[in-house]
Amino acid sequence: MSEVEVVRVFTCEGAGGNPCPVVAEASAMDAGAMQTVARRYGHESGFVLSPADDAHxxxxxxxxxNHEMEMCAHATIGALWVLARRARLTNxxxxxATASGTVTGFVQKRDDGSWRVEITQPAGRVAPLTSDAVEAVCAALGIGREALADLPLHNAATSRVKTLVPMRLPAGLHALGPDQAAVEAVCRSIGSTGLYPYAIVDGPGRMFEARQFPRSSGYPEDAATGIAAAALAFGLLHDGTIEPDDRPILIHQGRAMGHLSEIRVRIGFAGDRALGCLLGGEVASGADLSITPAGVSA
Structure with missing residues (x-):
């Protein structure tokens, strides 16, 4: 029996965040047992196994x-937080090692005893959508082009592809009520794993609001999506919405769900070339979600 610890990742002022079940001793679990945890809790779940080689x-x-994921940023951050609190980080x-490649975690204990956690993501890839694809995305979201800001729609990725949809106003963002079947259909047609509409709150201050509607995760909306936030950072850089420097980008997500989250992204540069980014946020206990899946002790 493997213990499940539920944490909330990317909390904002101690509240909200994305709930994440973590199994810190999962080497004896097979894929079916791991998926059972995710299904019973209804959230993205992270599992820590022994390394397969000396490089990790x-x-x-x-x-x-609904399925296994190659990479999940908030589950990675949550699992590192759990491991740090259990004194299992020796390096x-x-x-x-993840299915999408090597991720590096930076974990530091603050003076107040809390843990600062950041993880790496590679430089993002950004590709604009065709006019037909833009129309299909708007239809799935239930909006017309007039609701969009005067910026391109992109497929962007540091690992999984997310579709960046610039909304003209935060109010329009929070009013969205897309049809889940339409979201899945359009995402499959354009090669995306989720729609990530966003709005500029304070451009010079690098503050944004966003929502994530996944393609087929088993739930209609995500309270915080680190992979999408990293993709958004590179989309913003591509469009010239942010300056090419390493100041933090703050992305608030989950407001419409009542789970306000804050994701921080810092892009790293060599001269004027973006090399990748650091993705981080605060973590807190999520004991309020302590249900017990079959075959697992909570």
Whole structure:
């Protein structure tokens, strides 16, 4: 029996965040048992396994209710937070093997006893959508082009592809009520794993609001999506919405769900070339979601 610890990742002022079940001793679990955890809790779940080689400290696997994921940023951050609190991090930085490649974790204990956690993501890839694809995305979201800001729609990725949809106003963003079947259909047609509409709150201050409607995770909306936030950072850089420097980009997500989250992204540069980014946020206990899946002790 493997213990499940539920945490909330990317909390904002101690509240909200994205709930994440973490199994810190998952080497004896097979894929079916891992997916059972994700299905019973109804959230993206992270599993910590022994490394397969000397180049890594751990192997992480990730499941949503419907399938396994190559990479999940908030589950990675949550699992590192759990490992740090259990005094299981002996190396710094931490090298993690995932299905999407190696991720490096940076974990630091603050003076107040809390833990600061950041993880790496590679430089983002950004590709504009065709006019027909834009129309299909708007139809899935239930909006017309007049609701969009005067910016391109992109497919962008640091690992999984997300579709960046610039909304003219935050109010329009929070009023969205897309049809889940339409979201899945359009995402499959354009090669995306989710629609990520966003709005500029304070451009010079690098503050944004966003929502995530996944393609087929088993739930209609995500309270915080680190992979999408990283993709958004590179979309913003591509469009010239942010300056090419390493100041933090703050992305608030989950407001419409009542789970306000804050994701921080810092892009790293060599001269004027973006090399990748650091993705981080605060973590808190999520004991309020302590249900007990079959075959697992909570």
């Amino acid at each position: 400290d751990f192997t992480f696997r990730f499941f949503v209710p 710094a930085p931490v090298r993690i």
